Every structure is written in C-alpha cells, then in structure tokens.
Amino acid sequence: MQPNPMSGGGEDKMSVATPTSPSAKPKRPGEDIFGLLVLMGSLFLLWTAYQISGFSSLSSPGSFPMAVALVMVLASAHTCWDNIRRNRAKVGIDRTPLLSKTAFVFLLMIIAYGALLETLGFLLSSFLFLIGGMTLLRAGSLPKILGLVVLCLVVIYVLFRLTFQVVLPQGIVPEAAIISAISDLFAGAK
Amino acid sequence: MDAMSYFLISWMDPWLLFLLAAGTFCGIYIGAIPGLSVTMAVSILISFTFSWELNDALCLMIGIFVGGVYGGARTAILLNIPGSPSSIATALDGYPLAQKGEAGEAIGLSTVMSVVGGLLGVLALAVAAPLISDFALSFQPRDFMLVAILGILLVGSLAGDSLVKGVFAGAFGLLIGTVGMDPLTAEPRFTFGSMNLLSGISFIAVMIGMFGVSEIFVQMRFMDRLAMKQNLSRIIPSWASVRKHLPLSAQASAIGLGVGALPGVGGDIAALMSYDYAKRVVRNPEVPFGQGAKEGLVAPESANASAIGGAFIPMLTLGIPGDAVTAIFIGALFIHGLNPGPMLMIEQPHMFWFIVGGLTLANIFLLIFGLTGIKIFAKIVEIPKAILLPLILLLSVVGTYALQNSIQDVYWMLGFGVLGYFMKEYGYQLGAVILGVILSRLIDENWRRAIISERDDLGSFFTSLFASPLSVVLLTVIVLIVLSQTPLFGMLKRKLSR
Numbered sequence: 001m002q003p004n005p006m007s008g009g010g011e012d013k014m015s016v017a018t019p020t021s022p023s024a025k026p027k028r029p030g031e032d033i034f035g036l037l038v039l040m041g042s043l044f045l046l047w048t049a050y051q052i053s054g055f056s057s058l059s060s061p062g063s064f065p066m067a068v069a070l071v072m073v074l075a076s077a078h079t080c081w082d083n084i085r086r087n088r089a090k091v092g093i094d095r096t097p098l099l100s101k102t103a104f105v106f107l108l109m110i111i112a113y114g115a116l117l118e119t120l121g122f123l124l125s126s127f128l129f130l131i132g133g134m135t136l137l138r139a140g141s142l143p144k145i146l147g148l149v150v151l152c153l154v155v156i157y158v159l160f161r162l163t164f165q166v167v168l169p170q171g172i173v174p175e176a177a178i179i180s181a182i183s184d185l186f187a188g189a190k
Numbered sequence: 191m192d193a194m195s196y197f198l199i200s201w202m203d204p205w206l207l208f209l210l211a212a213g214t215f216c217g218i219y220i221g222a223i224p225g226l227s228v229t230m231a232v233s234i235l236i237s238f239t240f241s242w243e244l245n246d247a248l249c250l251m252i253g254i255f256v257g258g259v260y261g262g263a264r265t266a267i268l269l270n271i272p273g274s275p276s277s278i279a280t281a282l283d284g285y286p287l288a289q290k291g292e293a294g295e296a297i298g299l300s301t302v303m304s305v306v307g308g309l310l311g312v313l314a315l316a317v318a319a320p321l322i323s324d325f326a327l328s329f330q331p332r333d334f335m336l337v338a339i340l341g342i343l344l345v346g347s348l349a350g351d352s353l354v355k356g357v358f359a360g361a362f363g364l365l366i367g368t369v370g371m372d373p374l375t376a377e378p379r380f381t382f383g384s385m386n387l388l389s390g391i392s393f394i395a396v397m398i399g400m401f402g403v404s405e406i407f408v409q410m411r412f413m414d415r416l417a418m419k420q421n422l423s424r425i426i427p428s429w430a431s432v433r434k435h436l437p438l439s440a441q442a443s444a445i446g447l448g449v450g451a452l453p454g455v456g457g458d459i460a461a462l463m464s465y466d467y468a469k470r471v472v473r474n475p476e477v478p479f480g481q482g483a484k485e486g487l488v489a490p491e492s493a494n495a496s497a498i499g500g501a502f503i504p505m506l507t508l509g510i511p512g513d514a515v516t517a518i519f520i521g522a523l524f525i526h527g528l529n530p531g532p533m534l535m536i537e538q539p540h541m542f543w544f545i546v547g548g549l550t551l552a553n554i555f556l557l558i559f560g561l562t563g564i565k566i567f568a569k570i571v572e573i574p575k576a577i578l579l580p581l582i583l584l585l586s587v588v589g590t591y592a593l594q595n596s597i598q599d600v601y602w603m604l605g606f607g608v609l610g611y612f613m614k615e616y617g618y619q620l621g622a623v624i625l626g627v628i629l630s631r632l633i634d635e636n637w638r639r640a641i642i643s644e645r646d647d648l649g650s651f652f653t654s655l656f657a658s659p660l661s662v663v664l665l666t667v668i669v670l671i672v673l674s675q676t677p678l679f680g681m682l683k684r685k686l687s688r
Contacts, residue, residue: 031616038358045365045380052379059642061372064634065379068364075358082354096411098615103410107608110403110583114604117587118597126584133580137410140576152581156588166592 026094027086035080042072102136109133121171126153196543199245200551206249210548213253214555220254221261222273228258232515244526249548251522255515256552259457259494260304260560267296267487269582271402275393275628276457276494278621279465281401283479283486290482294564298425299484300491301560302432303439307492308553310443311450311499316546319503329452331639332654336664337452338633340463340671352617359619363626364633366391373635386598393627395590395603400620402586403607406579408614425564431484438468438485439492446493450500456515457494457501458628462621464493499549506530506542 046069052062099107113129120128130149139145160166170176200206221228232251262273267284280300287296329337369380370390381387442464449460468479468489475483505516509530523530523541534541590603610620644650655661 025617028615034612034616048380048382049365052377058646058648059638061375061377061379063641064637065365065368068361068368071361072358072365075354075361078354079352079358082352098612099407100410103407106410106579107407110604113583113587114597114600117591117600122588122591126587130580130584133583134576137576137579139574148577152584156584160588160592166588167595168588168591169597 026092027083028094028096029098032080032083032087035076035083039073039076039080042069042076045069046073105136106133109136117171118169119171121173121175122168123153123157123173123175124171126156193539193543196540197547197550199544200249200548206245206548207551209246209249210253210551211555211559213250214257214552215253215559217254217257217259218261218264218556218559219257221258221277222264228255228274228515232519244523244528245544247522247526248519248545251519252545252548253552253555256308256495256498256549256556257559259498260301260308260491260556263300263304263491264297267300268293270405271582272397274458275397275624276461276497277490278397278401278458278624279461279490280487282465282621283481283483286480286482287484287487292482294425295427296484296487297564298561299427299431299435300487301557302427303435303488303491304495304560305553305557306436306439307443307446307495308498308556309550310440310492311447311496312546312549312553313499314447314496315499315502315506315549316543319507319542328658328660330658330661331636331643332651333658333660333664334452335633335636335640336655336661336668337449338459338629338636340664340668355617356619356622359613359622360626363396363623363628364630365626366396366623367393367627367630368634373631374638386596389594391602391627392590392593392599393624394593395599396606396627397624398586398590399603399606400610400613400623402582403604404610404614404620406582406607407611409575409579412575426561435484435488438472438488441471442468442489442492443496446496447500449493450497451503452500457497458625460493460497460500461490462625464489495553502545502549506534506545509534 046066049062049065049069052065053060054062057063109129109132113125116125116128119125127149130152131145134140134145134149135142139148161168200210217228232254259274259276262275262277263280263284264273266272266277266281267288270281270285272278272281284296284300287293365380367390369387371377371388372379378388445464445467446457446460449463450456465486468485472479472483472485475485477483479486501516502519505520509520520530528534528538528541586603586607587600590599591597593599610623613623614620640654641648641651644654655665
C-alpha cells in the first residue's frame with residue numbers, strides 16, 4: 001500500500017498492517033488509550049443504535065445504524081488487539097509530542113473563540129483571536145500584526161457579509177446601526 | 191442546423207459570453223474556499239436571478255458550476271484543504287506535489303485535465319444523453335446501495351497503514367450521516383433529545399473540521415520550516431505531458447460520466463473511484479501514489495469535471511437531478527416555466543443545445559482562468575505560517591457558519607477538527623470518514639427500499655442480487671476488491687507469477 005499524506009504521521013515511514021500481522025510502525029503516545037476510548041465509544045454507539053428500534057425488522061430505522069456501529073466495534077476491537085500485539089513485539093514509541101505547548105495554547109484560544117463568537121460577535125471575537133493567535137505564533141511586531149488583522153477582517157467582512165450576504169453573529173457590536181449610519185452618510189453626501 | 195444555432199447562442203451574444211466568463215471566474219474562487227460551496231452559490235443565485243431572462247440565469251449558474259467544481263482543487267493542492275468534496279482525491283497527490291515546490295505544475299495539469307474531462311462530459315451529454323439515461327433508469331435501489339458500498343470499499347485503497355482503521359473511519363462517517371431524523375420514518379436517531387441534532391450534522395462542517403482545522407495542528411509541528419518556495423515557472427503543462435496522460439484522463443472521464451449520470455451520486459464519488467482506478471492500472475508511476483504522482487491528479491480532476499456533463503443527462507432527459515447542483519437547476523427551470531424531463535427534448539430542444547453550448551464555453555473559460563492568476567494564488571503557500579494558520583481557522587469558522595447561520599455547525603467543525611487531528615496521528619483515514627458521511631443516506635435509504643421490496647426477507651434479498659446482470663457485476667467487483675486486500679490475494683498473485 002502507498003504511504004498517504006492524509007493518514008497522518010507526517011514523514012514517518014509507514015509499514016503495512018494486515019488483519020493477521022501487527023504493524024511494525026512505532027506507536028504514538030497515548031495510542032493505546034485512544035484505541036480503548038474508540039472501542040468504548042463504539043460500544044456506546046452500538047447500544048444507542050439498538051435503542052432506536054431494537055431488532056424489530058431489517059427495514060427499521062435502527063437497522064443500518066446498528067450494522068454500521070457493529071462494524072465500528074469489530075474494527076476498534078481489532079485495533080486494540082493489534083496494539084497489544086505491537087506492545088508484545090516491542091515496536092517502540094515515537095516520542096514526538098502530539099501537541100506542543102504552543103499548539104495546546106492555540107487549541108485553548110480556538111475553544112475560547114468558539115465560545116465567545118456569538119456573545120462578542122464575529123468582528124470583535126475574530127479581532128481578538130487573530131491578534132492572540134498571530135502573537136502566540138510570533139508573526140511579527142504588534143503594529144504589524146494589528147495592521148494585518150484589520151486588513152484581513154475588512155476583506156473578509158466585505159467578501160462574506162456584504163458580497164455573499166452571509167449573516168455573521170453581531171454580538172455587542174451594533175453592526176446594523178453602523179452600516180445604516182454609513183449608508184445615510186453617503187445618501188446625505190449625494 | 192437548428193441544433194448548431196442553439197448551441198452557438200451564448201457564443202455570439204456578448205452579454206451571455208460575459209455572464210459565462212464571470213460565472214466561471216467567480217466559481218473558481220468560490221470552489222476554492224472551503225465552506226463556500228457551489229451548491230450554496232447556485233442556490234443563492236436562484237433568488238438573485240429570479241427576474242432575469244432564463245438564458246442569462248442559466249449562463250451564470252453554468253459558469254459557477256463548472257468553475258466551482260474545479261476551484262476546490264486549488265486549495266486541495268496548495269493547502270491540503272479540499273475546497274469541495276470533489277477535490278478530496280486531488281489533495282492526495284496534489285498536496286505532496288506542492289510540498290515539493292511544484293504547485294504551479296500541479297495546478298496547471300489539473301486545470302488542463304479538468305477541461306479535457308469537462309469537454310468529454312459535454313460531448314457525451316450531446317451525443318449519448320438518451321442512451322445513458324435509459325441505463326441509469328434501470329438501476330434498482332439495491333444497485334444504488336451496491337455502488338455506494340463500492341465507494342466505501344475504496345477506503346481499502348486509500349487506507350494508509352491499516353485497512354481495519356480505514357474501514358473504521360468509513361463506518362464512523364456512515365454513522366455520522368445517520369444523525370438526525372430518519373429520512374423514511376422521521377424517527378430521531380442519535381439526537382440524545384437535542385432539537386439541534388434533528389437536522390443532522392452538516393457534512394461540510396465535518397469536512398472543514400477534519401481537513402482544515404486538523405491540518406492547522408499538523409502544520410504547527412513544522413512552524414520552523416521555511417515556507418516552500420513554489421516553482422511557478424512552468425504552469426502550462428507541456429504537450430508531451432498532456433499527451434502522456436490523455437489515455438488515463440479519457441478513462442477517468444468515462445468513470446466520471448457514468449457515476450455523474452447516476453442520480454444522487456456526484457463528482458466526489460467519481461473522483462475517488464477514478465483515483466482508485468488509476469492506482470490499479472498505472473503499474474509503475476514515476477512517483478508513487480500519495481507522494482506526488484501526476485496520475486493521482488489527472489484521474490480525479492478529469493472524473494469530477496466529466497461528472498458535470500453526466501449529472502446533466504438525467505436532469506435534462508428524465509427530470510431527475512444528477513446531484514445537488516442539478517437539483518437546483520431543475521428548480522430554476524421550473525421557476526422560468528420549463529419542465530425538465532423527456533418532453534423537454536421534444537418540445538424545447540433549443541434548451542438542451544443551449545445548455546450544451548454553455549457548458550462547452552464554460553470549459554474554455556476554465557482553461558483561460560484556470561491557467562492565469564495562479565501566481566497570486568500560489569503566494570498563499572508562501573505566507574508565513576504564523577499569519578496563515580490563524581487566518582485558515584478564521585475562514586473555516588466563517589465558512590462553516592455560512593452554511594446555516596448556526597453556531598452549532600461551528601462547534602461540530604471545531605470538535606471534528608480536534609478529533610480529526612488525533613485520528614490522523616493514530617493512522618486513521620480522514621478521507622474515508624468524509625466519504626462515509628456523504629454516502630450514508632444513499633446506502634441507508636436504498637438498503638431499506640431494497641429490503642422492503644423483498645418484504646424484509648434477507649434470503650430473497652440476496653437472491654435478488656443475482657437476478658440482474660447489473661447487480662451481479664457490481665457484487666462481483668465488490669467481492670474482488672475485498673479479496674484483493676487480503677493476504678490470500680497476495681499468495682495467489684505470487685503463485686501465478688511463478
């Protein structure tokens with residue numbers, strides 16, 4: 001099988017796992033726990049699928065979800081078993097951290113951005129997120145970042161809000177009033 | 191002669207020419223931005239062009255359709271973020287090419303092959319429409335289900351280091367697609383009492399999260415790496431390169447045409463199927479698939495472009511939409527007093543030839559616009575990651591929110607983004623998840639229709655699979671694909687080669 005950039009692991013060499021032999025690829029930190037969580041999640045989803053309509057009939061609303069959830073349970077169980085075999089085969093662990101400190105802080109910023117998007121509104125929350133994110137990632141000096149952020153927000157606002165008429169969360173910024181005032185200004189100038 | 195004159199209407203009218211050109215140009219950029227879908231753009235245009243002449247409205251929408259399907263390839267190649275579902279397969283080899291600094295060549299080749307596929311699709315529409323639509327009519331629910339399962343099984347070909355993880359990812363996607371109200375009985379599934387989940391989880395939110403947001407975290411591991419300078423000196427592919435890939439392009443276009451002609455199955459499935467086909471028939475690519483093989487670009491781009499022509503076949507000849515966009519086209523035709531279906535070609539053949547002419551011209555504009563402006567586009571890749579990554583996140587949020595003005599979609603997008611990153615790190619195929627979400631409803635509904643028609647008798651259902659040649663062929667292909675992924679096939683191959 002060809003290595004695939006979409007399957008993760010960046011430039012690590014891939015070695016092929018088959019249903020009968022464990023992969024020789026070094027494990028990633030937390031892989032066993034993730035495998036167990038996936039198995040538990042699949043079992044929960046199988047149970048939830050069963051509760052839709054049980055075994056009432058093959059054409060019931062729950063039949064397809066149950067079949068799919070069962071495939072997930074079997075696949076995740078096989079993956080857990082494969083992880084155990086790899087532990088026994090002592091394939092080793094690739095200790096590259098899954099998330100660096102910077103990435104973890106960025107993740108927290110993303111969560112905060114999502115949480116504040118509707119409360120503060122698109123413009124203000126995006127402004128804060130971009131300033132914080134670019135500063136964290138060291139995009140340059142503060143004036144440079146400020147200028148860049150303002151420019152980007154103007155372009156995105158014109159493109160999405162005004163051109164494509166996408167209604168973005170207003171939040172605490174009285175957007176409609178501002179647009180109305182600007183329109184009146186131009187109307188008055190005419 | 192009448193047909194020719196209708197074909198050339200949009201070629202001779204400067205206003206219609208402008209609308210086609212503008213539509214194609216805008217479509218490319220709409221398709222490139224994840225979250226701005228062609229479907230959304232065309233549906234917005236319906237209300238926008240309500241009072242327009244039908245020809246004007248159709249020209250603009252055709253341009254957006256053709257440009258938009260292609261446009262997704264640009265961000266797929268440059269950023270590994272498919273702008274549209276039909277570009278998922280393009281990212282598999284397009285992005286590695288960009289990582290090697292060959293983005294210009296990748297975009298140029300994908301443009302030319304999109305045009306080749308698009309023109310072949312239009313040619314087939316013009317010549318074979320009635321024949322292909324008759325064939326598509328013969329598909330039973332079980333055949334649609336088998337085609338969709340075939341699409342999922344291609345996961346085995348796309349799976350990186352584990353077939354089992356690929357199957358899990360596909361099944362996970364199928365399950366995500368069942369969230370919401372059951373389409374046949376309106377029974378809530380996996381809603382956990384939440385009203386927000388009754389409408390399901392948008393697959394575009396899942397796609398943006400798993401491809402866009404997860405990629406941000408992957409890229410954060412390479413912050414110190416200098417942005418790859420893209421080689422854009424050679425954008426227009428050489429004639430030798432085009433000639434070399436033409437046979438594969440033609441074969442992939444045939445796949446795209448056939449798949450596009452199936453109601454409800456579009457360019458996304460066509461692209462993945464043709465990518466798998468290319469992997470199987472191209473024995474010794476210069477570069478392995480998944481590492482920047484040009485064949486990995488040629489096949490999906492030709493297929494998703496020819497699928498457009500394919501999608502118009504059932505729309506114009508039967509009044510059945512080939513995909514979501516042609517469903518909107520049907521709405522546009524109704525609004526303007528036309529009735530797509532078998533009588534359209536008899537009573538108003540000029541509409542058929544007008545659309546064929548418009549599609550042909552849109553592909554020509556695609557060639558022009560697709561090969562220009564690439565340098566500006568490619569500059570995106572050279573922007574420092576510290577600026578680019580937060581911007582990508584912002585665009586992902588805006589694009590997701592734009593779907594249904596719902597903050598829930600944004601939360602799903604972020605959640606799937608984080609999950610997608612961990613899945614990617616642990617070797618799961620994200621493309622398979624998206625494919626599962628897209629195909630879930632198709633498999634679910636057609637399975638239920640097929641089993642209901644056999645009165646819930648599983649034995650009769652399996653017997654019916656052997657009742658028609660079409661079902662037998664599809665089932666055989668599925669079985670062969672499954673067997674080809676097992677060690678048994680490897681052993682057989684080794685024995686036969688001795």
